Amino acid sequence: MATKPSPVMRWRDRGVVLLLTLLALGGLVMIPSFGRPYTAPAMWDGAPQFQVERAWSDMVTLAVHFPRRWSGTADRRASADWLAETLRTIGLEVHRETFEATLGDLGRVHLENVWGISRGVELPDELVVPLGNYDMAPTSYQAASDTAAHVGVVLELARLIHSTPHRRTFIFFFPDGEEWGMLGALQFARTYPQRRQIVASLSIEDLDAYDLHAISIVSIGQFRGFAPMWLRVLPAAAAQHEGLAVEEDPPLFEWLARSILVSATDQGPFLGAGIPSVDLAGHSTDREAQEAIYHKPGDTVDKMRPESLERYGRVMERVVRTIDAMPVVPREPDFYLRLGSDRTVAAPPLLLVQFAVFLPLLAAVVFRVRRATPWRDALRPAPYGAGLRGEARESGVVFGALLAWLAAVKVMPYLGLMPLWELYPATSRHPALTTVYWAPVILSFAVLAAVWWVLHRIVRGRRPEDPPPAPRSAATWRSRTQRISVALAGLLLVAAVTFVDNPFGAVTFLMLPALLWIWVEPARSWPARIGAVLAVLAGFLVIVALLVQYAAIQRIGPYILWYVFMGISYGQFTLLRVVLALAMTAIGLRLLQLTGTGNREPGTVQT
Numbered sequence: 001m002a003t004k005p006s007p008v009m010r011w012r013d014r015g016v017v018l019l020l021t022l023l024a025l026g027g028l029v030m031i032p033s034f035g036r037p038y039t040a041p042a043m044w045d046g047a048p049q050f051q052v053e054r055a056w057s058d059m060v061t062l063a064v065h066f067p068r069r070w071s072g073t074a075d076r077r078a079s080a081d082w083l084a085e086t087l088r089t090i091g092l093e094v095h096r097e098t099f100e101a102t103l104g105d106l107g108r109v110h111l112e113n114v115w116g117i118s119r120g121v122e123l124p125d126e127l128v129v130p131l132g133n134y135d136m137a138p139t140s141y142q143a144a145s146d147t148a149a150h151v152g153v154v155l156e157l158a159r160l161i162h163s164t165p166h167r168r169t170f171i172f173f174f175p176d177g178e179e180w181g182m183l184g185a186l187q188f189a190r191t192y193p194q195r196r197q198i199v200a201s202l203s204i205e206d207l208d209a210y211d212l213h214a215i216s217i218v219s220i221g222q223f224r225g226f227a228p229m230w231l232r233v234l235p236a237a238a239a240q241h242e243g244l245a246v247e248e249d250p251p252l253f254e255w256l257a258r259s260i261l262v263s264a265t266d267q268g269p270f271l272g273a274g275i276p277s278v279d280l281a282g283h284s285t286d287r288e289a290q291e292a293i294y295h296k297p298g299d300t301v302d303k304m305r306p307e308s309l310e311r312y313g314r315v316m317e318r319v320v321r322t323i324d325a326m327p328v329v330p331r332e333p334d335f336y337l338r339l340g341s342d343r344t345v346a347a348p349p350l351l352l353v354q355f356a357v358f359l360p361l362l363a364a365v366v367f368r369v370r371r372a373t374p375w376r377d378a379l380r381p382a383p384y385g386a387g388l389r390g391e392a393r394e395s396g397v398v399f400g401a402l403l404a405w406l407a408a409v410k411v412m413p414y415l416g417l418m419p420l421w422e423l424y425p426a427t428s429r430h431p432a433l434t435t436v437y438w439a440p441v442i443l444s445f446a447v448l449a450a451v452w453w454v455l456h457r458i459v460r461g462r463r464p465e466d467p468p469p470a471p472r473s474a475a476t477w478r479s480r481t482q483r484i485s486v487a488l489a490g491l492l493l494v495a496a497v498t499f500v501d502n503p504f505g506a507v508t509f510l511m512l513p514a515l516l517w518i519w520v521e522p523a524r525s526w527p528a529r530i531g532a533v534l535a536v537l538a539g540f541l542v543i544v545a546l547l548v549q550y551a552a553i554q555r556i557g558p559y560i561l562w563y564v565f566m567g568i569s570y571g572q573f574t575l576l577r578v579v580l581a582l583a584m585t586a587i588g589l590r591l592l593q594l595t596g597t598g599n600r601e602p603g604t605v606q607t
Contacts, residue, residue, distance in 0.1 A: 013367040020360040021515055027353040028507075032251075034349040035339045040233040041330065043241065044322040049160055052310035058086070059152035059309070062134065063142040063301050070138040071101075071177050072109035079134055083114045083151075083174050090159050092116030092172065101183050104419040104426055111135075111176040113184045116158060120324075122167040127194060128323055129171045129201040130154055130316070131185070131266055133178030137427045141297040144304050145290070147178075149207035149282075153313045157204075157320055166324050168199070178205075178266055181424030181572070182222065186269035199329040200231060201277035203267040204316050208284035209293060212308035214245035215315055218279035219254075221271030221334075222263040223574050224502075227278040228332040229344055235280050236341060238318035242311050247283060251339055256546070258337075259508035262572060271334070280319070282312040295429040354503040357511050358495050364518035365492050368485040390479075391486035391590075393459045399586040401452035406582060408447040409569050412440035418569070425566040432566075434559045441565065480522040480594055487590050488517060494583045501576060513539035513584065523595055532595035536588055 009017070062069075066079040080096070087094045097113045114134075120126070132150040136143035151174065158172040175184025185203075189195060203218075217235055219227030236246045249257055263271070270277035284290045293299045323329065337345040413420035417440040419432060426432035491513060498506040516535045523529035551560035567573055 009364070009367045013363075017360050017364050017367065017518060020356075020363055024353075024356045024358075024360060024515070027356050031337070031345055031350070031353060032339060034345045034353075035343040036346065038229055038233070038342050038344045040237060040342070041230055041322065041326060043234070043237050044318055044325050046321065048314040048317045050156060050310065050313040050317045051159075052156075052306050052313060054159065055152040055156040055309055055313055056306055057152075058155045059144065059148045059304065060301055062151050063144045063148035067142045069134065069136055069143075070140075071103060071111050071135045071180060072106050076135055076176065077112070080112045080114050080174075080176070083134060086155060087114070087116035087158065087172065090116065090155075091162055092118055092158060097187070099183075099187050101177060101180065101422040102420045103177075103180050104421050104432055111184060111187075113173070113175050113188055115171050115173040115188075118158065118162040118166070118170045118172070120168040120170070121165045124169045125194075125197050126168045126329065127171055127198045128168050128320065129173050129198055129270075130157055130204055130320055131173035131175060131201065132204045133176065133184065133266060134174045135176045135179055135184075137179050137295040137429065139295050139297075139427075139429050139431075140299050142300045144301045145209045145299050146206045146294065148301070149304060149309060149312075150204050153207070153309070153316055154204055156313060157316060160317060161320065161324075168324050170320070170324075171198075175266060177422075179427040181422060182263065182266050182269050183422055185266040186222070186272075186423070189269040189273040189275060195273065195275060198270075198275045200323050201267065201270045201275055202235075202316070202319060203265055203270075203277060203279040205265050205279055205281055207282040207304075207308065207312050208290045209299070209303035209305075210284045210286045210289055210308070211305055212244065212282050212311050213285040214247045214283045215239035215312075216247040216279075216281040216283050218263075218265055218267065218281070219248075219271075220257045220263045220268060221261055221277075222268030223261055223272050225261075225271030225274065226258055226334040227267065227271060228276050228330065228334055229336060229338065230330040230332055231276050231278045232338070233341060234322055235278065235315065235319050238315045238322070241318060242315050244311060244315065246341075248338070251337060254338055255504055256508060258504040259502065260505070260546070261502065280316065282308065284308075295427065351503060354499070354507050357507050358492070358499070358514055361488065361492050361495060361514040361518055365485065365489050368481070368488065391483040394483070395487065395490060395586060395590050397452060397455040397459055398589050399583060400455050401448050402582040402586055403579070404451035405444050405448035406568070406578060408444040409440070409565065412444065413569055417443070418566070421566070421570050423570055424572045425563055425570060428554055433554065433556050433563055436559070436562045440569075441562075483594050484520060484522070484591065487587050487594070490583070491517060491587050494580055494587070497576075498580050501580075505577070509542060509581075510584065512542060513588070517588075517591060520591055520595055529596055533592060536591045536595060539588060 061082070062079060066075040066082070069075040069079045084094050084096055094116050095114070098110055100108055101111055103109045132154040133147055134151050136147055140146070142148065154172055154174070161170050173188065175188060177183030178185065215235060217232055219232055232248070236248070239246050265279040267277040267279040293303065333347060335347045335350070337350055339345060412418050418437040495506055495510045495514060498510060516539050520532050520535060523532050547560050547564070551557055554560065554563060556563060568578055
């Protein structure tokens with residue numbers, strides 16, 4: 001007769017874990033109550049002098065004379081010469097920097113940043129950097145809305161600022177390689193000698209065709225960083241002063257953006273380098289018409305509107321003049337959550353709530369391990385790898401195989417099996433995003449399977465030759481509860497490292513596993529097994545939802561899996577975050593095996 005197993009956690013322990021779970025969820029719901037008023041800097045109240053005729057002329061020159069200026073082409077090189085000459089004519093101190101990058105089928109390409117400096121008279125060591133990339137997507141023609149229009153605006157701002165004395169030094173910066181992962185901005189933010197003296201950077205980028213409706217404010221950094229609040233409310237006030245709507249992510253989507261930290265515009269590398277920055281784009285009233293020409297040959301000058309260019313330019317002039325007129329540029333932390341134009345949640349309550357999300361997991365691990373078996377017994381060799389050491393080996397097999405897959409994915413471009421991009425996969429609407437190279441995909445998963453088989457054989461070969469526990473025995477139950485406890489302890493470790501790296505990402509990607517997987521127990525019936533498996537799978541729902549959303553943003557549908565494969569290979573996602581994601585996946589796979597294999601010990605044969 002089988003011995004009835006004791007519960008994994010006592011009812012008292014379950015009550016503590018449940019109470020901590022309710023407190024964690026309550027803290028998340030109560031975040032808006034922690035909001036505090038935010039006072040915006042005073043807006044410059046002068047009359048804008050932006051001359052749309054000059055900006056329009058520059059836009060037309062760049063779009064019409066250099067209509068194929070994607071990185072590495074003759075048009076791109078000629079447009080850099082034109083930019084440098086235009087800045088020199090304005091009277092600025094002109095600088096040019098060339099560097100190299102590998103851009104897929106284009107191979108190794110020379111890129112070039114161009115900038116002009118206008119020195120300040122009162123605070124010359126404080127630098128303000130208005131910027132707009134001049135390269136374009138290779139799937140476009142003229143690229144009037146993305147990028148010629150904003151280049152015209154930045155050039156006109158350079159004329160206005162340089163024409164009269166100003167307090168701070170301005171660097172009007174035109175990076176190359178934005179379409180391939182903000183490479184020019186990344187080069188500048190990493191190598192410019194006085195980069196620590198930059199008090200503000202404004203990515204003035206993209207002005208939609210047709211009639212201007214709103215200014216979009218994007219604050220996400222590349223791998224780290226977020227725009228300070230003052231640098232967001234300032235352009236919002238300037239836009240409203242010109243009668244334009246303001247588009248920013250609501251709090252939930254800002255939380256998601258802070259969790260991912262994969263930027264798509266040139267403010268990203270500046271924020272990643274710790275430089276205050278923000279991206280400002282002009283959005284059209286006709287989104288469908290703009291979408292139809294985005295990164296396509298239809299993005300031509302005839303679809304642009306002088307009135308839109310003027311309103312966009314006046315907003316940017318107000319912003320740069322306000323920054324120059326500030327007695328002191330604010331030095332604010334970038335860890336906060338915006339609730340509205342005049343309310344934010346500061347770091348202390350945010351961190352407290354985020355930390356509380358993982359207290360139920362911590363408590364459950366302590367209760368489970370204490371209840372399952374004494375630590376000294378769990379660390380001893382046990383039949384068929386039961387206990388902490390056994391599960392560490394089994395989990396190591398899965399995690400080791402996933403790491404081998406990661407190494408294979410990383411090396412594929414260098415073996416010539418897929419194109420190599422410098423940092424991000426090809427730009428939006430590039431054919432490479434929907435052209436799957438099956439050889440590296442199949443080969444990488446073959447490596448995963450082979451390494452798993454080898455490691456699995458090694459682990460099985462080291463097991464003691466004791467007979468397996470009888471089916472439905474208390475020993476089997478105890479062994480599997482030990483294994484689940486070890487898996488949850490691994491999840492706690494992953495959560496801790498992720499929290500240190502990015503608390504927002506820790507909550508977004510690990511909250512469901514942390515709050516659902518703690519209740520998983522060995523199942524003795526098919527309904528219980530199905531419920532446990534569904535609970536484990538539900539831990540991955542956020543990742544699936546974000547993949548669907550990003551597929552829509554990139555306009556690639558199911559090819560999002562190929563996009564992520566390339567992103568992992570090229571470095572669009574940091575190595576630490578990929579490893580942490582694989583560790584979470586390994587833990588989830590182990591829990592699926594432990595909860596879905598019935599009453600026998602995984603890896604044993606029932607008799």
